[in-house]
Amino acid sequence: MSASSLRIGLIGAGYIASWHADAIAATPNIELTAVCDPSVDQAETLAQNHGARVFSTLEDLIEAQVCDAVHILTPPDLHRDLAIQCLQAGLHVLVEKPVALSAKQTQDIEDAAQLAGRRFHAGHNFLGLPSYEALKKQVVRGALGRISAAEFRWSFPMPPLRSGPYSLWLLREPQNLLLELAPHLVAFATDLFGVITIEHVNLGKPVDLPGGETRPQSWRILARAGHVDVTFILSLVETVDDRSVTLHGSTARGRLDFASDTLLIDGENTSDLVLNPLRRQMSLGWQHIQDGGVNAARQLLSLNKKSPYGLSFLGMLRGVYDPLLQNKPADPRFSGAQAVQVMSVLDRTLEQITFPTPAPHVQTRKPRPKAMVIGGTGFIGRALTRALVEDGSDVRVISRGRHGPFDDLSDQVETVGLSLRDTDGLVDAMQGIDVVYNLARSVDTSWADCLNNDVAISTGIANASLTAGVKRLIYTGTIASYDMSDPSTTITEQTGFPEDMRDRNLYARSKAECERQLLAMHRDQGLPLVIARPGIVVGKGGPLQHWGIGRWHGAGAVRIWGNGKNTLPFVLINDTTRALIQMANNPDLEGESYNLIGEPQFSASAYFDAIHDALGARIRVGRGNLRMMYAADSFKHLLKSRVLGRRGLTRPSLADWQSRAHLSPFDNQKAKSKLNWTPVADRAGFIREAISEANLFGF
Structure with a gap:
């Protein structure tokens, strides 16, 4: 192991771990050497693809001395203690958001890092997106003018709120939804404007959970950062995906779609009254074409390894490990100090909320299950x-x-x-x-x-x-x-x-x-x-x-399997x-x-017509040519097996694709x-x- 590289371990082998593992593999001068999870089978599946060792306990991983840094990817209620244990063992830590359950817990991690002479980084991955870095440059150089207002929005369906599983950490307590999702938005605001002051919080669209509790599906948080009016919006119902940052300036409006890694700058121009609106719309159109073309080419050439979400992890790891390898100060975007600021905003938000207290369930007898x-x-x-x-x-x-x-x-x-x-x-x-x-x-x-x-x-x-x-x-x-x-x-x-x-x-x-x-x-x-x-x-x-009916593209569009006419x-x-x-x-x-x-x-088409008639919602329905889907899947299989060298892949037959239409x-x-x-x-x-x-x- 050369002095110019770092060995990384993953603590937790759940869904998010694969994104971290792929980003580590694609980042120069770092390598994945360990995966730790009590579920050894799950850890082995991930480790085998990256040549890493498997551990069932953190103590065994630390004792093996195979890591210089770890990424903590467990449920958030475990983050603080695991992070401090790793720091005290001499390991740098990157902790997934939310990095802890409060600013106090986050400060505990930062204090432990300072005492151990190690670094604590926050996993605010969207700050590593190329489009966000471009937006911040525009703000710094004054291209948007004097910014008066900013909106940070997470409008994206949260199906578990309505269909489970209800055992997820984010559903156990009402505040967990805010702790899980809002760090993305608050991290943007803190990085752009510094100290955030919370003024008002409004909750709406409650949904009943099994067991008698409710959870809010919309959060509107009014805040201020100096002279900037700040709004945070969370909307978790079935809605069009709008995960964005919008900055309103005196010269231009900047809109970052961080789910798609696109940035639009909409500003006035100096043309005369007739050409001005045309030139403005042409500018927006060209930006759409340029960003869309770049993203499509990037994903095609990388076989979707550089999706916007994947790129955010790559950018985060560069921001975390380049300074560490070069012995330079930590990138403020991912520093422990900024993580404390982010969690402080969430603390102040929760202080303004009184969640309804469910009636206690008094157990009168023990179940006698058959x-x-x-x-x-x-x-x-x-x-x-x-x-x-x-x-x-x-x-x-x-x-x-x-x-x-x-x-x-x-x-x-x-x-x-x-x-x-x-x-x-x-x-x-x-x-x-x-x-x-x-x-x-x-x-x-x-x-x-x-x-x-x-x-x-x-x-x-x-x-x-x-x-x-x-x-x-x-x-x-x-x-x-x-x-x-x-x-x-x-x-x-x-x-x-x-x-x-x-x-x-x-x-x-x-x-x-x-x-x-x-x-x-x-x-x-x-x-x-x-x-x-x-x-x-x-x-x-x-x-x-429901994917038994078709391939969904958000809540508003579905490509049904086949022509949609069969029952x-x-x-x-x-x-x-x-x-x-x-x-x-x-x-x-x-x-x-x-x-x-x-x-x-019902056929698929009739089912969506019934939804429109009953609920007034017209879902865009496309018909899927199953032969074309089969051909496209065969081409992807060829690329994955021949270009990426993946083994053990299956390639469903044409009959399999046609069976999805339930003909x-x-x-x-x-x-x-x-x-x-x-x-x-x-x-x-x-x-x-x-x-x-x-x-x-x-x-």
Whole structure:
């Protein structure tokens, strides 16, 4: 290791860690040498792609002495203690936002850095965008004139507020939404104008969470920075993406779209009255073309590795590590001192807010569960748990953590934090349980990961069920495993999956493999198995942007799979839970599978017409040419495998792409007759549950 390079470790291997890892790999003179996470499998997946070592504890990582600096990417409530521990061990730290839960905690980290002679950096990544750096240069040189007002906006949908998962840190407390999102905006304002004074805070568009609590979906914060009127806006309902900084100056208006990495300067010109407006619009048009062309070329040539979001991390790492390698003072944008300023603004904002206090849930008895729901915090799992309680059953929910959306049902529902790889723990948790619902699924990028994270988990749950003597295991597969490419083929439960699934998408293939192995356990070991395959599930608690219907481009535009004319296999969430409960109650179903498809109601086009009629919102619908989509995907596969050298990639077939349009109709007679199931058949009732009462837009 040369003296001119630095070794970096990642503490936390969740979603954001891959962005950090890719940025480290693309930044000269630093290298990723370690990934630390209690979930070793998750850490190994990330580490293998970058040649890094894996650690399950921070103590082991520190003792190994393989890092000069670490990025702390854990939930925010752990940031302060982890950062101080690393600084005291002689490591520089970069902490993801929010760097802590308060200015006091942030100052504690900065004090520890000063005492240890190490550096504490804040992960305010958008300050590293090229377009932001260009905007700041314009401000410094006075190109916008004297700035009188500034607006910092984060208008971007937050689907978990309406459809979960509700166990996320950002939903546990009302203030967490501000702590999670506002640092981006406040970091811009602090870097541009210095000290920010909060004057007024207004909250709106509350949404009810399961359990009786509410969360605001809009935040308007009025502030001041010297002579500049400052407005911060957070809007989390289904809205057009507008994550921007707008500066109003005496000479020009600057608008940074930091989600797209584009900058527009709109100013007056000296042309006469006739040419002035034309020249102004031509200037804006040229800027749009220039920025759009540069971004498109950059992403094309880098195979999307230099997306705006990716570029922000690259810029942040240059700002953090170039001064460190050159032994120069820290870049103020990412310094600990500025992080304290940012968190101080958030503290002062929260001081002006009184959140409603939910009524305490007084537990009068301990639950006596006979049913277990694995994946109970997801869309179907939440609805199923509540339906089971309504049906008279107590429920044990298995979750990654102990935070669940059932505080109002503490007498009937207990949430157990348990790893699904812990077979012994699952066996213990299944004691006294009659029926286990396995609704768990994983999102994987390779077949090896599918086998490890989905198939092995499913068979492990099945083995635990056998050992614990569970009377019934209900596994949720997916209709996506069928070949639905032929409109002339009607699919029933007798329709088999393709014998060779290697040319199917990973989700469809993985779920089919789970079914195959579970059915083998039923035949060979007497596993009391029933399989449910829900269709496109809609209703309250579900997302507007359902990818079973099409490829979404924000809340306002969707490219549907195919021409949108064929009837889709919709099923209401309440109908789905009724069928799942019936699967536990009927003793004669073992070894059987059931496609849970509602009565034929809508094509994709008709569904969006119904949304417009019921809610007054016209969503832009484009029709997807599936052959063209297949060809484009094949080209991307070629680039990834030949140019980037990625191995283990799958390339879905044309039939797989056509299956996404659900071209084949379904026959639901088996589910209706065997489960005594009557899904909603009238169109008005379906629209009411699927659209009118589903809170699709959040307000």
